Amino acid sequence: MIKEKRNSMKFTQEEMANKLGISLRQYVRIDNEQCFPRRDILKKLIVELNLTNEEIGIYINTLTKHLA
16 A cells, blocks of 8 residues: 555655665565554654555554554
8 A cells, every 4th residue: 555655656665765764675665565664654654645544544454464
């Protein structure tokens, strides 16, 4: 879901990593839903991608199920 939102906003993975202040490798793991971002990174992600409450809920539920 994050990847689709990022793509719709025309940001590259490298741009997002820079905006979030994390490494490209770490961002790729977030983009591919391989890890749950730290709380501070999640907050930045919400702001940078203009995520709605519904999108945040979907994202968290998806990650919780996927990483369980």
